[in-house]
Amino acid sequence: MQILTPCVYWAQRHGEIYLRVELSDTKVKYSVFHLPTQGHGAKGDNEYKFSLEFLETIRPEIEHKSTQRQVDIKIKKQEERWWDRLTLQEKRPLFLAPDFNRWLDESDAEMELQAKEEEKINKISVESRVRKDPYLGLKKGYLFMYNLVQFLGFAWVFVNLTVRLFILGRDSFHDTFHTTADVMYFCQMMAVLEVINPLLGLVKTGFFPAMIQVAGRNVILFVIFGCLEEMQNKPVIFFVFYLWSTVEVFRYPFYMLACIGTEWKLLTWLRYSLWIPLYPLGVVAEAVAVIQSLPIFDETRLFSLPLPALLGHYLSFSYTLQLYLVLMFLGLFINFRYLYKQRRRRYRSRKRKVH
Numbered sequence: 032m033q034i035l036t037p038c039v040y041w042a043q044r045h046g047e048i049y050l051r052v053e054l055s056d057t058k059v060k061y062s063v064f065h066l067p068t069q070g071h072g073a074k075g076d077n078e079y080k081f082s083l084e085f086l087e088t089i090r091p092e093i094e095h096k097s098t099q100r101q102v103d104i105k106i107k108k109q110e111e112r113w114w115d116r117l118t119l120q121e122k123r124p125l126f127l128a129p130d131f132n133r134w135l136d137e138s139d140a141e142m143e144l145q146a147k148e149e150e151k152i153n154k155i156s157v158e159s160r161v162r163k164d165p166y167l168g169l170k171k172g173y174l175f176m177y178n179l180v181q182f183l184g185f186a187w188v189f190v191n192l193t194v195r196l197f198i199l200g201r202d203s204f205h206d207t208f209h210t211t212a213d214v215m216y217f218c219q220m221m222a223v224l225e226v227i228n229p230l231l232g233l234v235k236t237g238f239f240p241a242m243i244q245v246a247g248r249n250v251i252l253f254v255i256f257g258c259l260e261e262m263q264n265k266p267v268i269f270f271v272f273y274l275w276s277t278v279e280v281f282r283y284p285f286y287m288l289a290c291i292g293t294e295w296k297l298l299t300w301l302r303y304s305l306w307i308p309l310y311p312l313g314v315v316a317e318a319v320a321v322i323q324s325l326p327i328f329d330e331t332r333l334f335s336l337p338l339p340a341l342l343g344h345y346l347s348f349s350y351t352l353q354l355y356l357v358l359m360f361l362g363l364f365i366n367f368r369y370l371y372k373q374r375r376r377r378y379r380s381r382k383r384k385v386h
């Protein structure tokens with residue numbers, strides 16, 4: 032029997048070397064650097080032998096797997112680092128070639144390593160969360176029901192306003208409050224839970240943005256619309272309720288799906304995009320409502336503070352509302368920035384998962 036040299040293909044990762052020897056029916060014997068084998072190669076049954084002197088030291092344990100067509104060998108590097116080449120000698124031996132099925136350059140291998148690390152960390156954190164929290168099912172159940180109830184409430188308002196707009200046209204604007212206020216009161220009272228949920232650690236929502244959102248809407252609903260009968264037939268209520276409900280009919284189903292670990296791409300996109308035009312429009316509509324209510328508060332003296340005669344008898348609530356107008360635009364800025372960051376975070380992390 033002749034002694035021949037088989038074709039050897041190689042690739043590396045930071046911690047390992049992979050060799051693929053093109054031989055079938057192989058009996059492989061190892062010494063650290065020499066791999067004499069007997070098998071069936073391109074030139075038939077022969078003894079095959081090759082020897083490699085690696086660039087750096089390797090660990091003694093070598094794994095190998097023979098299939099009908101080849102021998103796969105996995106060798107661990109002593110130190111986890113990238114090698115410039117496989118062998119100590121600079122010139123590549125003729126029988127050695129890159130294994131393009133496994134080949135990665137250094138930066139690709141680093142990315143593969145990072146992805147593996149991230150996957151490991153995610154798995155550990157999901158496992159530990161599931162193991163640590165015995166009430167997870169209860170919490171998810173509560174959140175699912177909360178989101179379902181809110182969705183049904185806002186969907187009812189949205190559908191009601193849309194249908195009435197189609198049937199009655201502009202005339203429907205004046206009746207918005209009388210037809211939908213009860214449901215809106217209910218939903219916005221329930222929405223206080225959105226401030227409490229992050230405090231209890233049930234959701235990852237920022238407490239402050241949720242507080243701005245809920246308090247801001249409730250001032251408009253309960254103080255401006257609820258307390259002033261003169262406001263209740265104004266068309267502005269239609270625009271405010273329509274903008275609020277349009278966003279919520281997408282936001283709550285998005286949360287419902289999140290509770291059961293599901294995602295619909297279009298719904299996610301709508302949840303993280305609709306606010307871009309609707310939030311400023313909502314704030315403008317709310318500001319119009321506040322401005323329209325100022326003379327009514329002056330006239331009715333509702334919520335005005337009594338003052339000594341020297342200072343002019345009373346301080347109208349409209350001054351508080353003028354200050355509130357400034358706060359509204361500050362609130363818009365804070366929440367707009369917050370929602371923009373949430374959007375970026377969502378799409379950045381999804382992009383990373385895709386690659």
Ligand SMILES: CCCCCCCCCCCCC[C@@H](O)CC(=O)SCCNC(=O)CCNC(=O)[C@H](O)C(C)(C)COP(=O)(O)OP(=O)(O)OC[C@H]1O[C@@H](n2cnc3c(N)ncnc32)[C@H](O)[C@@H]1OP(=O)(O)O
Nearest residue numbers: 234235236240241244246247286306309310313359362373
């Ligand atoms: C008397 C004092 C008054 C002080 C106030 C003064 C200023 C007032 C100014 C107010 C201006 C308000 C104007 C506003 O009313 C106008 C309008 O609303 S117009 C319509 C457009 N509006 C919107 O689009 C806003 C909609 N609202 C929101 O998006 C939220 O309320 C907000 C808090 C702003 C942001 O939401 P969130 O923090 O929840 O962001 P995410 O959706 O990314 O959620 C974060 C993670 O938590 C999970 N989560 C959150 N809630 C739930 C839930 N209910 N159930 C299940 N899971 C939930 C969510 O899935 C995210 O998890 P993950 O990161 O794993 O995806």
